[in-house]
Amino acid sequence: MSNPPPAGKLYSYYRDSGISPTFGSLQTEADLDRFCEQRARIFTLKLQMPxxxxxDARLLEFGPDTGENALAFARWGARIELVEPNTAVWPQLQAYFRHFGLENQLLGLHDKPIQEFAPAEQADIVVAEGFIHTVKPEKQWIDVVRQAVRPNGYLILFYYERRGLLMEVFHAALYREFRRMAGQKGPDAARRLYGAKWDAIAHVRRFNSWVMDVLENPYTHSQFTLDAPRLIQMMAESDFELHQSWPRYRDDLRMQWHKAPESPSSIAAEVDSHLQxxxxxxxxGRTLYCIGDNASVAAVGRQVDELLHAVDQALDVGGRQAWTSVAxxxxxxxxxxxxxxxxxxxxAEARRSAKAMLDSASRCATLAADGDAERLATFANADQSFVSFWGQPAHYSVFRKRARTDL
Ligand SMILES: C[S@@+](CC[C@H](N)C(=O)[O-])C[C@H]1O[C@@H](n2cnc3c(N)ncnc32)[C@H](O)[C@@H]1O
Known part of the structure; x- marks a missing residue:
């Protein structure tokens, strides 16, 4: 990475650019009801945390931004402590809790980043969504959450996953190359390239917020991701066992006697094989599961990693050589x-459509290698496969902290 931003300081980027990346402008009780229902579906169906x-849970949330998720936790009855180092969002956050009559459930608000936070009391549930992948080395935040979660309590993480980030970095790299080629910057350039793509789905967030939070954000880079197999391993070594994740990290097709003991290391090994x-x-971001032998699993993994590396190069330096490798x-x-x-x-249709999407991505990369801004913008807005693919960069993991009496 040419000029990497400092690890663990994503909040400075938001503060300095004046953006609240997740502000949802909730106004009425009905707005909050809708928001809570959507969160309840994710937590119940995807994460098995209804x-x-x-x-009545004591909940500690890191990085709440303007606090929409925290409002939902409060509506579900949690008593909440919030840790948000970007104090510019505090007035909106506090206004939200007052406006919805939930201020009695807000126990405290702290301005430290997670890596500097010293928990005074243990919580039943600890939450860190949307930034934890930028805090490096991981030990810094793992030590804090290990202290913060009570035994048998839960930790909820939402983060950019390393391989999951492929298409997101591709979008950012293509945008930055387009910016250079077209001599245009910011939302106007992004609209020319991604207008049709953005308009194809019903977004809650604004286009400019996506531009600043993803395309312009210096933390959109595979250096600032969590590698899922490594994460599960590190957490197992720190007393956390996987409760649930989205996408699924456990191999849900495994067959074994229900009473067969599963140790943290056997779970980590099974998860690793499933993740590879x-x-x-x-x-x-499509179901394309590798069913080959170990050698072909390793070969596909290598292909993905080499492509990710090429896309990183395209993002960092751009130019013909980098984009030809991406194509x-x-x-x-x-x-x-x-x-x-x-x-x-x-x-067969899923296979065909995945191949069509790769074909479109490769054509975009070739147009970027040729330095042809006009044809790239025309293709990106007209090609249906390109318009409709997004990938799935962000993953959820929920961990339970083991009690001393656990096996
Ligand atoms: C993308 S927003 C996510 C907001 C909310 N958690 C969500 O998922 O909708 C990331 C938030 O994390 C905060 N943040 C960034 N780095 C942080 C750190 N090291 N410690 C605590 N919070 C941090 C940012 O200020 C921002 O409010």
Whole structure:
């Protein structure tokens, strides 16, 4: 990375650029009801943490931004302490709690970043969504949450996953190359390139906020991600066992006697094998599970990693050579998807559409290598496969802190 931003200081980027990345402008009780319902669906169906688990819980949330998620936790009955180092968002956050009559559930608000925070009391549930991947080395925040969560309590993380970030970095790199080629900056350049893509889905957030939070954000880089297999391993070594994740990290197809003991290390090994087989699914945000032998699993993983490296290069330095490697990398993944004894896809149509999306990505990369801004913008707005793919960069993991009496 040419000029990497300092680790753990994403909040300075938000403060200095004056953005509240997740501000949802909730006004009425009905707005908050809708928001809470959407969160309840995620927490119940995806993470196996229904709102009832939050009733009377002591909850500590790091990085709440303007506090929409915290309002939902408070509505579910949690008593909350918040840690938000970007104090510019505090007035909105506090106004929200007053406006919705939830201020009695707000126990405290602190201005330290997570890596400097010393928890005074242990919480039943600790939450860190949307920034934890930028705090390095990971030990800094793991030590804090290990202290902050009570035994048998839960830790909820939402983060950019390393391989999952592929398409997000690709979008950022393409935008930055387009900016250089077209001699134009910011939301206007982004609209020219991604107007049709953005308009194709119903967003809650504003376009400019996406531009600043993803495309312009110096922390959009695979250096600032969490590698899922490594995360599970590190957490297992720090007394945290995986409760649930989205996408699924446990191999839900495994067959074993329900009473068979599972140790933290056997779970970590099973998760690692499942995650290696999920490399392509995570990179492209589609179900493309590797069913080949160990050698082909490793080969597909390498292909994804090499492409990710090429996209990082395109982001950092750009230019013909970097973009030619990116184009080749996408073509390479296409031929892996073609082999149905290596990659499972849910249907022939799913396989076809994944290949079409890789073809579009490779064509964009070739136009970027040619330095042709006009043709790139025309293609990016007209090609339906390009318009409709986004990938799935962000993952959830929920951990339970083991009690001393656990096996
Ligand atoms: C992308 S926003 C996510 C907001 C909210 N948690 C959500 O997921 O909707 C990230 C938030 O984390 C905060 N943040 C960034 N670095 C942090 C750090 N080292 N410690 C605590 N909070 C941090 C930012 O100021 C910002 O409010």
């Amino acid at each position: 709102p009832e688990m939050f009733r 087989r999920s490399a392509l699914s995570h990179a492209l 080749k990398g996408f073509v390479g993944l296409q031929s892996s998807i073609d082999r149905d004894n290596t990659i499972y896809a849910p249907s």
